[in-house]
Amino acid sequence: xxxxxxxxxxxxxxxxxxxxxxxxxxxxxxxxxxxxxxxxxxxxxxxxxxxxxxxxxxxxxxxxxxxxxxxxxxxxxxxxxxxxxxxxxxxxxxxxxxxxxxxxxxxxxxxxxxxxxxxxxxxxxxxxxxxxxxxxxxxxxxxxxxxxxxxxxxx
Amino acid sequence: xxxxxxxxxxxxxxxxxxxxxxxxxxxxxxxxxxxxxxxxxxxxxxxxxxxxxxxxxxxxxxxxxxxxxxxxxxxxxxxxxxxxxxxxxxxxxxxxxxxxxxxxxxxxxxxxxxxxxxxxxxxxxxxxxxxxxxxxxxxxxxxxxxxxxxxxxxx
Amino acid sequence: xxxxxxxxxxxxxxxxxxxxxxxxxxxxxxxxxxxxxxxxxxxxxxxxxxxxxxxxxxxxxxxxxxxxxxxxxxxxxxxxxxxxxxxxxxxxxxxxxxxxxxxxxxxxxxxxxxxxxxxxxxxxxxxxxxxxxxxxxxxxxxxxxxxxxxxxxxx
Amino acid sequence: xxxxxxxxxxxxxxxxxxxxxxxxxxxxxxxxxxxxxxxxxxxxxxxxxxxxxxxxxxxxxxxxxxxxxxxxxxxxxxxxxxxxxxxxxxxxxxxxxxxxxxxxxxxxxxxxxxxxxxxxxxxxxxxxxxxxxxxxxxxxxxxxxxxxxxxxxxx
Numbered sequence: 028x029x030x031x032x033x034x035x036x037x038x039x040x041x042x043x044x045x046x047x048x049x050x051x052x053x054x055x056x057x058x059x060x061x062x063x064x065x066x067x068x069x070x071x072x073x074x075x076x077x078x079x080x081x082x083x084x085x086x087x088x089x090x091x092x093x094x095x096x097x098x099x100x101x102x103x104x105x106x107x108x109x110x111x112x113x114x115x116x117x118x119x120x121x122x123x124x125x126x127x128x129x130x131x132x133x134x135x136x137x138x139x140x141x142x143x144x145x146x147x148x149x150x151x152x153x154x155x156x157x158x159x160x161x162x163x164x165x166x167x168x169x170x171x172x173x174x175x176x177x178x179x180x181x182x
Numbered sequence: 183x184x185x186x187x188x189x190x191x192x193x194x195x196x197x198x199x200x201x202x203x204x205x206x207x208x209x210x211x212x213x214x215x216x217x218x219x220x221x222x223x224x225x226x227x228x229x230x231x232x233x234x235x236x237x238x239x240x241x242x243x244x245x246x247x248x249x250x251x252x253x254x255x256x257x258x259x260x261x262x263x264x265x266x267x268x269x270x271x272x273x274x275x276x277x278x279x280x281x282x283x284x285x286x287x288x289x290x291x292x293x294x295x296x297x298x299x300x301x302x303x304x305x306x307x308x309x310x311x312x313x314x315x316x317x318x319x320x321x322x323x324x325x326x327x328x329x330x331x332x333x334x335x336x337x
Numbered sequence: 338x339x340x341x342x343x344x345x346x347x348x349x350x351x352x353x354x355x356x357x358x359x360x361x362x363x364x365x366x367x368x369x370x371x372x373x374x375x376x377x378x379x380x381x382x383x384x385x386x387x388x389x390x391x392x393x394x395x396x397x398x399x400x401x402x403x404x405x406x407x408x409x410x411x412x413x414x415x416x417x418x419x420x421x422x423x424x425x426x427x428x429x430x431x432x433x434x435x436x437x438x439x440x441x442x443x444x445x446x447x448x449x450x451x452x453x454x455x456x457x458x459x460x461x462x463x464x465x466x467x468x469x470x471x472x473x474x475x476x477x478x479x480x481x482x483x484x485x486x487x488x489x490x491x492x
Numbered sequence: 493x494x495x496x497x498x499x500x501x502x503x504x505x506x507x508x509x510x511x512x513x514x515x516x517x518x519x520x521x522x523x524x525x526x527x528x529x530x531x532x533x534x535x536x537x538x539x540x541x542x543x544x545x546x547x548x549x550x551x552x553x554x555x556x557x558x559x560x561x562x563x564x565x566x567x568x569x570x571x572x573x574x575x576x577x578x579x580x581x582x583x584x585x586x587x588x589x590x591x592x593x594x595x596x597x598x599x600x601x602x603x604x605x606x607x608x609x610x611x612x613x614x615x616x617x618x619x620x621x622x623x624x625x626x627x628x629x630x631x632x633x634x635x636x637x638x639x640x641x642x643x644x645x646x647x
Contacts, residue, residue: 050233051242054209078205080282087206088251088283093244100243127235128243129622129643130289130595132442134469134486135282136462151484152446156621157594157645159444174461176444176486178594178643180622284467284488285440287597289624289641291617306639307601311466312439312490314599329616331599331641333439333488335467360543361552364519388515390592397516398565398593399558406553437545437600438553444595 037116038062041108044123045069045101055093059101064109065149067101069094072143079139086139086172094146095133095162095175100126102148103158103179110153122181129157131177139173141166156182192271193217196263199278200224200256210248214256219264220304222256224249227298234294241294241327249301250288250317250330255281257303258313258334265308277336284312286332294328296321311337347426348372351418354433355379355411365403369411374419375459377411379404382453389449396449396482404456405443405472405485410436412458413468413489420463432491439467441487449483451476466492502581503527506573509588510534510566520558524566529574530614532566534559537608544604551604551637559611560598560627560640565591567613568623568644575618587646594622596642604638606631621647 042059045052055077061068071077071094079087104126111119144166151159162175197214200207210232216223226232226249234242259281266274299321306314317330352369355362365387371378381387381404389397414436421429454476461469472485507524510517520542526533536542536559544552569591576584609631616624627640 048236049242050231050236051245052234054231055244076205076209079207081203081205082279087204087248088255088286089210089244089248090206092247092251092286092288093242096243096247124237128288128290130287130624130641131243131247132285132287132486132597133247133283134285134461134488136469151444151481159446159595171461174486176442176484176595178444285469285486287442287641289616289643291624306599306636314440314601326616329641331440331597331639333599358546359552360541360546361555362544364541365554386515386519389517391513391515392589397514397558398561398596399520399554400516402557402561402596402598403552403554406557410553434547438598440597440599441553441557442595442597443557443593445593 033116037119040116040120044120045097052097055090057094057097060145062105064105066147067105069098069101069146070143073141083138083140088135091135091139091164091173092131092133094144094164095173096128096131096177098146098148098162099131099160099175099177100128100179102150102160102162103181106150106153106158107181125180125182127180129178129180131175133173133175135173137170137172141168143167144172156180188271192274195271195275199275200252207252210245212249212252215300217260219260221302222260224253224256224301225298228296238293238295243290246290246294246319246328247286247288249299249319250328251283251286251332253301253303253317254286254315254330254332255283255334257305257315257317258336261305261308261313262336280335280337282335284333284335286330288328288330290328292325292327296323298322299327311335343426347429350426350430354430355407362407365400367404367407370455372415374415376457377408377415379408379411379456380453383451393448393450398445401445401449401474401483402443404454404474405483406438406441406487408456408458408472409441409470409485409487410438410489412460412470412472413491416460416463416468417491435490435492437490439488439490441485443483443485445483447480447482451478453477454482466490498581502584505581505585509585510562517562520555522559522562525610527570529570531612532563532570534563534566534611535608538606548603548605553600556600556604556629556638557598559609559629560638561593561596561642563611563613563627564596564625564640564642565593565644567615567625567627568646571615571618571623572646590645590647592645594643594645596640598638598640600638602635602637606633608632609637621645
């Protein structure tokens, strides 16, 4: 079992990938908010650049689908990390290489209106090759904006 | 039937909405390439900011889902324009207000590698309230990167 | 508010539609198990006729998608009944006419092995024209076999 | 390259699996109509048992999703057969064991009204582990009733 420092380094490594190394995540302003193994969370703030419906001032559907895709991928990745518990950090982080979305469904439930948003992902099933995850996107008043279901290749 | 000038003004109105008024479309660099009533097209160029997998240098899944959502919406919108043939331009353009994605499926077929990309949308069915559209995303070598199917509320 | 007898008659009317009037529901052996307004349930027993993978003896994917579609429709229908609380029974039951699936996603998580199965549906959002529902299918040991998300036209 | 007799035996083997060994395909009355490697087809006739909407007399949504699932699976299977060209028939047919639907989207476009129906499947991409297929269901007047997109595990 890794010590506190090793765990911190590993979490920092995951954050480094999702928050800073992925260029489009930076465009969206995504921040990993929780690395809970079972329900990781990603947050971002409203900004004018993220608007789709300029009449309502609501999030672009593509911002919503992007965050849902990233959060589903993070949930699949965390599910894999869990399976690799005890393995060296470098090996665990390297699994990011193999991660890819096979397909994704997004249901747009309400206009994406708010000042900040949080997406939570969880795994429905992790197999050897494919993980199926679900994702919820809420605004700061806990209104459910959109949900998603995605299949990810993990190996 | 509208004259050449009226048609130009109407096309210019649609371009104005999709290319310039929607902030996140500008972030993505989307340009309406064709306003063919049956198969409208949207184009954008690769830029570092749009990368997801920084190892492969490929498009972020969210860029792909965003473009697919916009192009499906444009196809639904054009389908509606067709039904409103003969109506005043302001009334036709105003239908953009009512346009919204209900749900969307994206299938990621190949890594989004290329220098420029083109998405084409078409309508499978237009009802009174709901349009179902399909979208294909190809790179400049005509490789099929991703496809999508979306349901849009149109009234 | 309807009295006990009125409520019984109304529940019996819904059961009549789903259990007996829909021919293919009878082929599948579906039975409305609960008419909970928020989480209606449908049950059916394993029978050889419902097998798809004859090597594993598991449910056919089409049986799974059928039950998920029916249960999602029932959840959308119950959501509508809730909105119509206080209206005459005939008017409420007549809404079945307008009910139709727009689209459906099914995620097959585990082989459909078991002696009996229960599907539970719930509404994510009910609008004026469209309801979005989710459905879970479990076997008698509470193993999650499959989940679904569907959009239904309700008016 | 197999001779005419070998090819006949192999096609007969595939038909044996899909038409006769899968119990629920028999309930639906499905018949493999074409084993074209790129666009296999499945047919079935309308029967009262397959009705969902008893007011319209149209196919049950579950019949539609079932046929779409089977046809998508057949297209994935044929895609795999193509890759295994030259291998012994027993090995090729044995791949049926590994075939499984990961997820499926169905879009219901028009009421399933008609006397007979034909579903055609084709592969969008075949990888090492996952195939993505699309399916169309038409009635005898070539009206498009429904379409689907599915991801299948093939190994």
